[in-house]
Amino acid sequence: MSDPTTSDTPTYWDYLRLPQLLDLQGGLEGDEGALESDELHFIIVHQAYELWFKLAIRELRLARDHLARPMVDEQVVPHVVHHLRRVIEIIRLGVDQFRVMETLTPLDFLDFRDKLIPSSGFQSFQMRELEILLGLEESQRITYGKIQPLNHIKKLAESSPGGAKAWAHISRAREETTLRAALHEWLYRTPIQGSSPGDAGDDAAVRRFLDTYLERGQARRKIQLDRLIEVGAGKPDALRERFEATEAAARTWLMATDVEDTDRVRRIRAAALFIESYRELPLLAWPRLLLDTVVELEEQLVIWRSRHARMVERLIGRRVGTGGSSGVDYLDRTTKYRVFTELWAVRSLLSPREALPTLASREFYGFKES
Numbered sequence: 001m002s003d004p005t006t007s008d009t010p011t012y013w014d015y016l017r018l019p020q021l022l023d024l025q026g027g028l029e030g031d032e033g034a035l036e037s038d039e040l041h042f043i044i045v046h047q048a049y050e051l052w053f054k055l056a057i058r059e060l061r062l063a064r065d066h067l068a069r070p071m072v073d074e075q076v077v078p079h080v081v082h083h084l085r086r087v088i089e090i091i092r093l094g095v096d097q098f099r100v101m102e103t104l105t106p107l108d109f110l111d112f113r114d115k116l117i118p119s120s121g122f123q124s125f126q127m128r129e130l131e132i133l134l135g136l137e138e139s140q141r142i143t144y145g146k147i148q149p150l151n152h153i154k155k156l157a158e159s160s161p162g163g164a165k166a167w168a169h170i171s172r173a174r175e176e177t178t179l180r181a182a183l184h185e186w187l188y189r190t191p192i193q194g195s196s197p198g199d200a201g202d203d204a205a206v207r208r209f210l211d212t213y214l215e216r217g218q219a220r221r222k223i224q225l226d227r228l229i230e231v232g233a234g235k236p237d238a239l240r241e242r243f244e245a246t247e248a249a250a251r252t253w254l255m256a257t258d259v260e261d262t263d264r265v266r267r268i269r270a271a272a273l274f275i276e277s278y279r280e281l282p283l284l285a286w287p288r289l290l291l292d293t294v295v296e297l298e299e300q301l302v303i304w305r306s307r308h309a310r311m312v313e314r315l316i317g318r319r320v321g322t323g324g325s326s327g328v329d330y331l332d333r334t335t336k337y338r339v340f341t342e343l344w345a346v347r348s349l350l351s352p353r354e355a356l357p358t359l360a361s362r363e364f365y366g367f368k369e370s
């Protein structure tokens, strides 16, 4: 067969390598003709997901590369958003695609399910790659039996024909800068009240901003508490206790006294709060959109995980998975994974515009006085 890459008259099928692609649905036996249509359906749906994952990973790396530059120009932020938006739409499509999977009935699945043991979507090294590149830490993962999930995959990879390539995806991703790390680095450098890291008095400026933010937030929350007590929305002591706990948690989190790298993390959290709060400023409009896009991406992934779990519950009930996990119970627990915890947490602390600290250095953020 002629090499499609050198052909003078490219065709649709050569360009897309369709003959080769359509030859890959033979399953374990490598014989598509011998497969029942339900199993062919099962294979094609999974392969379609893996193709989309491949593109999502490529887009995620591009977004990460832009953001990981030592200097991210303003014009670059829209590119980061663009790549992440594509990832979001792919995942959203994946959520819908479970409807196709669900046309398989529980009984028809049982006809071929057992021969899959111990293979499982759990071994989707591309999903792992995606999670790792986003910044999901190994320590955050739910253990699989007593084994860390990635070690479990590594062990399987040692004795399977495709194992070396599968594991290469995971180990390569583990060496790379994650989107979370790149985002934090970028947030860390964000000018807050016109002050940047390295400027004289930067730490004091950041603290002042946070102190004012907390004070004003506290005053507002006090009014909310009084109102709740006034209308009898709960026992006053219990309400007071809840509000006091909220105050303490807000201060701990914003001042970053809950982590070791306090100064750095404080600045990252303050930057996220600052960008969200003053998003109308021309210089902060795209950064705010970027933060929102990252949250949307993670939100879609959580929706994907819970949609997958519901589909699994519908198909196999609460039985043990072919990969050996507790099945739906395990999958539901993975819906608690969060990578961009800072961006989520900021949402509980935002204050309305009239309660925001007065903005210093307006002109710095491109605000033109009329």
Ligand code: HEM
Residues within 6 Å of the ligand: 045, 046, 049, 050, 101, 104, 109, 119, 120, 121, 122, 123, 124, 127, 308, 312, 315, 316, 320, 321, 322, 323, 324, 325, 326, 327, 328, 330, 331, 334
């Ligand atoms: C009949 C359809 C399906 C069933 C019954 C099913 C069942 C399961 C179960 C029980 C698990 C937990 C691990 C285990 O013990 O096996 C799992 C994990 C997984 N499945 Fe599926 N699945 C199905 C379809 C899909 C599809 C179409 C995809 C798309 C790629 C997929 C991707 C995954 C992924 C990525 C995991 C790992 C989740 C994690 O560990 O965070 N599954 N699946």
